[in-house]
Amino acid sequence: MASRLRMGAALLGATALLSFSALPAHADVIIKPDRGGQEDGHDVHLINGDHHHRQNTAVIKLRIEGDAERSNVLTYCVELPTPLEDRDALKEVPWDKHPNPKTKFKVNAGKVLWILTNSYPGQPMDKVQAKFGKQFDKKETIAATQAAIWHFTDEAELDSNKTNADVAKLYERLVKDATANEIKEQPKPTLEIEPASKSGKSGEKIGPFKVTTTASEVKLTANLPEGVTITDKDGTPLALQKQGDKVAAKSAGDKVSEFFVNVPEKAPTGNASIKLSAEAELAIGRLFVAHNKDKEDVAQSLVVAQPQKAKVEKEAKADWKLEVKPTEPTTTTAPTTTTAPTTTTAPETTTPSTTSTTPAAPAPGGGEDLAQTGASILWPLLGGLVLVGAGAGALFVVRRKKAGA
Numbered sequence: 001m002a003s004r005l006r007m008g009a010a011l012l013g014a015t016a017l018l019s020f021s022a023l024p025a026h027a028d029v030i031i032k033p034d035r036g037g038q039e040d041g042h043d044v045h046l047i048n049g050d051h052h053h054r055q056n057t058a059v060i061k062l063r064i065e066g067d068a069e070r071s072n073v074l075t076y077c078v079e080l081p082t083p084l085e086d087r088d089a090l091k092e093v094p095w096d097k098h099p100n101p102k103t104k105f106k107v108n109a110g111k112v113l114w115i116l117t118n119s120y121p122g123q124p125m126d127k128v129q130a131k132f133g134k135q136f137d138k139k140e141t142i143a144a145t146q147a148a149i150w151h152f153t154d155e156a157e158l159d160s161n162k163t164n165a166d167v168a169k170l171y172e173r174l175v176k177d178a179t180a181n182e183i184k185e186q187p188k189p190t191l192e193i194e195p196a197s198k199s200g201k202s203g204e205k206i207g208p209f210k211v212t213t214t215a216s217e218v219k220l221t222a223n224l225p226e227g228v229t230i231t232d233k234d235g236t237p238l239a240l241q242k243q244g245d246k247v248a249a250k251s252a253g254d255k256v257s258e259f260f261v262n263v264p265e266k267a268p269t270g271n272a273s274i275k276l277s278a279e280a281e282l283a284i285g286r287l288f289v290a291h292n293k294d295k296e297d298v299a300q301s302l303v304v305a306q307p308q309k310a311k312v313e314k315e316a317k318a319d320w321k322l323e324v325k326p327t328e329p330t331t332t333t334a335p336t337t338t339t340a341p342t343t344t345t346a347p348e349t350t351t352p353s354t355t356s357t358t359p360a361a362p363a364p365g366g367g368e369d370l371a372q373t374g375a376s377i378l379w380p381l382l383g384g385l386v387l388v389g390a391g392a393g394a395l396f397v398v399r400r401k402k403a404g405a
Contacts, residue, residue: 029190029310030065031073031090031288037061039074039121041142044171045162048080048154054162055080057146059121060302062288064310065089073282073310074121075302076146078105078112080154084300090288098301099289105301108152110180112303113285115152117181119145119174121306122284136170144170149303151175190214191278191312202267202322207260208233209316215278220259222274227264230274237262261318271319279309 041057160168200206229237
């Protein structure tokens with residue numbers, strides 16, 4: 001059967017009530033005897049095989065470990081003769097897992113259940129008296145009820161000659177009237193959350209966190225950073241409101257069987273803790289045995305004689321990281337200036353030649369669009385003209401001297 005989750009009134013932190021249908025049990029409720037709170041009955045004399053012994057009786061009070069508010073789980077003994085100490089830790093097991101191989105509890109569990117549901121404290125004393133007779137007081141009822149249970153679990157017979165007469169009468173009535181009640185296996189009080197922790201990234205729904213329980217209601221309390229919400233699988237958040245410096249959840253409407261931690265896209269790296277607590281019922285007839293019975297630890301096995309709420313708690317955690325994407329580096333390219341190498345060409349110095357009077361020949365083809373393949377030809381050309389002129393001048397001077405002679 002699918003579980004259901006209902007968000008309700010807020011108390012501390014981000015708080016909600018989650019409502020579930022009954023689910024299979026997984027977790028153990030650990031209980032310890034509280035002998036100072038038990039209700040004593042009369043002593044009884046028992047015949048157990050060849051053994052005759054006097055045995056005290058009591059409705060034994062138990063404390064639920066980790067639940068200081070509830071320490072009134074009332075039980076009867078279903079194992080003789082086994083000691084019980086306040087330090088003994090007991091856990092719940094199915095009826096067919098009673099650790100004593102010689103016990104008749106397994107085959108007579110239905111009759112034991114009938115006695116528990118028809119006697120004290122399963123029924124208030126006024127109803128017990130209306131059913132069995134007003135002459136029986138509480139101490140006599142406790143003694144007769146315990147003796148009748150031992151009759152079916154350990155084959156012990158009450159020695160009526162040595163036992164209170166009213167105790168003996170009620171004992172005989174209980175043993176005679178007991179019928180094998182139909183045993184319907186009931187789930188143990190449990191609350192489970194899976195997984196216990198989960199990691200993610202900002203911008204994600206972290207989950208799912210799946211919750212199973214035998215309780216009808218579960219209270220959820222969460223410490224959430226600003227902007228972080230708890231949602232269902234469709235992303236619908238719980239309605240959150242501020243209560244001072246706390247954040248509280250109100251009804252979200254639709255029921256779901258799992259929840260998520262929804263982290264905003266740019267939320268900084270962080271975490272959230274979610275605590276679930278529930279009250280589940282310990283029904284009449286639930287069997288508790290020594291926690292380490294498989295290690296030959298000895299302790300009385302007990303059955304619950306009155307329905308009681310048991311508190312169970314679980315915690316889950318979520319954490320996330322803000323992933324910062326690396327920024328592409330900005331590349332600034334400076335303009336490239338290309339400077340051509342400066343070539344300085346010294347003018348060619350031509351030594352005048354007295355033997356050459358012929359100017360340099362022009363390049364073939366002529367024209368103005370000649371390719372420059374080296375030094376300019378202008379300077380040699382001018383040099384040649386100078387030499388020609390100088391030669392002509394010298395010749396003219398020589399001729400005049402000859403004429404005047």
